[in-house]
Each structure stands twice: as C-alpha cells, then as structure tokens.
Amino acid sequence: MTQPLILDGNLAAAALLEKAQNEMAALNFKPHLHVIRIGDDPASVSYTKLKARRAKKIGLDSTLTELPADTSESTLLELIQKLNNDPNTHGLLVQLPFPKGSSIREPVILEAIHPNKDVDGLHVVNTGRLWAGQMGLRSCTPAGIISMLDYYRIALEGKRVVIINRSQLVGKPLAAMCLERNATVTIAHSRTKDLAGVAREADVLVTAVGRVGFITPDFVKAGAVVIDVSVNRIMLNGEEKLVGDCTPEVVAISSAITPVPGGVGPMTVSHLLYNTVLAAKIQNGL
Numbered sequence: 001m002t003q004p005l006i007l008d009g010n011l012a013a014a015a016l017l018e019k020a021q022n023e024m025a026a027l028n029f030k031p032h033l034h035v036i037r038i039g040d041d042p043a044s045v046s047y048t049k050l051k052a053r054r055a056k057k058i059g060l061d062s063t064l065t066e067l068p069a070d071t072s073e074s075t076l077l078e079l080i081q082k083l084n085n086d087p088n089t090h091g092l093l094v095q096l097p098f099p100k101g102s103s104i105r106e107p108v109i110l111e112a113i114h115p116n117k118d119v120d121g122l123h124v125v126n127t128g129r130l131w132a133g134q135m136g137l138r139s140c141t142p143a144g145i146i147s148m149l150d151y152y153r154i155a156l157e158g159k160r161v162v163i164i165n166r167s168q169l170v171g172k173p174l175a176a177m178c179l180e181r182n183a184t185v186t187i188a189h190s191r192t193k194d195l196a197g198v199a200r201e202a203d204v205l206v207t208a209v210g211r212v213g214f215i216t217p218d219f220v221k222a223g224a225v226v227i228d229v230s231v232n233r234i235m236l237n238g239e240e241k242l243v244g245d246c247t248p249e250v251v252a253i254s255s256a257i258t259p260v261p262g263g264v265g266p267m268t269v270s271h272l273l274y275n276t277v278l279a280a281k282i283q284n285g286l
C-alpha cells in the first residue's frame, strides 16, 4: 500500500488564516477578540494564551481576562453583558471547562454570550442555525476539520463518516457539517455496541475519545481517512508529550491521517480567528 498522507494542520491552517486576513483587509477597523478564563488549569492557561497571542499575530486586537477560580456566576455574567454591549468587542469566548467546584453553570454562560459574538459557535442560536443550514458562527474544531478536508480535497459526498464523540463541542456539530456535505454519518459513543465494528465501516473515521491507544488497527478499515481530534498529555522519559487516540500502527493502514500535535489543533485556533473576522462583519452588516 502507498504511504499514508499526513494531514498537516499547520499548512491547512495557514490557508485558512490567509482567508481571514484577506477578509480583514477589507474592513476599516480591527476586529477584537476577548478571551475569558476562570482559574489556572494548565491546559486552559496554555490554550487561552495561545488564542490571544495568535489573534495578535495575524493583526486582530485581543484581550485575555484571567479571573480567579472562585469567581461567581453573577460576576462573570456582568462582564459578559458589558462585552456584549461593547461595540469594540467582536468576538467573545469563555474557556471551558470551569474549575472543579466552581458554581458557574456552563449552559447559563454559553447562552449569555450574544450569538453574533459567539466565536466558539456554542450558543443554541448558532447550533440551530447550523442544523437549519443557515449562515452563522460555527463551532471551531468541527469547522476546522471540514476546512482541513477541503484543503486536502478529501470529498465527503456519499462517504461513510463515523464520529466517536457525541459532545456539543465536537461530535454533534461535526455530524451536521458532514451531513451538509452529503456524507452518511454515524455518531458512536461509549454505549455503542461493537464500537470497533462500527468504526471499521468508516471511510472517514473521526475520534475524539481522549484515551491514549484507544484506536487500534481493529477500528480502522484499510485505506480509511483518520482524523484524530484528541490531545492527550502523557509523560515520556520525564517529559510531557502530546498524543492522540490512535496507536502508531493505525498510520500504516490509513490512506490519510492527522498527526498529534500538528493536526486538528492548529485548525481549531485558526477557525476561531476566522470566526472573529466573520463576527465583526456580521455585527457591521457586511
């Protein structure tokens, strides 16, 4: 069999950023992304800093507000209202999850963000727009996966897509986006019977399980495209290393596969920046 194609997220993300920058060049103002983080979970600290830094790097304005772990829901809601009403804030994102023991309710916060500033695409209005096939702000990881497939000209029409993840952040919105591309979509999860057998039916297998070594060759049809969304932190020889769900043997039987790191991750951040430009255009009637 021929060597699998390694789907380089940095290359595909650069193309998406170029599109964002071209659209930004047509504006007579700088879109502004505001990122809020509660607490200091190390993964959330690194993601939020990365988001704010990347925004600046492509010429957006960005602000990172870091609040203590014991911040109350009402304090956070007040800040969100202020930013919803601020015409100079175009994108607003509250990093998830909230710290353990926090009294802040995730659905309350996600619904408080104005749908046209919801660059995470997680507000029910944006979820509804997605399922209705309407224009709107779309969830970054699934939209990033679609951009990656587009970049590598991997068509979904008529393909069997199996997504092992049923979350609001990944599985459900990705299913809607694949359906829109005329794929036949299955969402599988921890209660799916014969999960490996279901996964083996996939022409395109998406895994976001979050368990190292979970996807073995037993889950993959020869020649399938494999999208590994998970970023698992492991210690190897005293150093932290990022790995996905797939064992190294999966690479050899796939026709194309995303590496971890350097696969889906860069696409998610780039889509967030693209969404910030799109949000600024929507708010200005463009």
Ligand code: GUN
Binding pocket: 093, 094, 095, 096, 097, 120, 140, 141, 169, 268
């Ligand atoms: N935590 C992990 N991924 C995400 C994301 O895409 N958006 C937000 N807000 N929090 C996250």
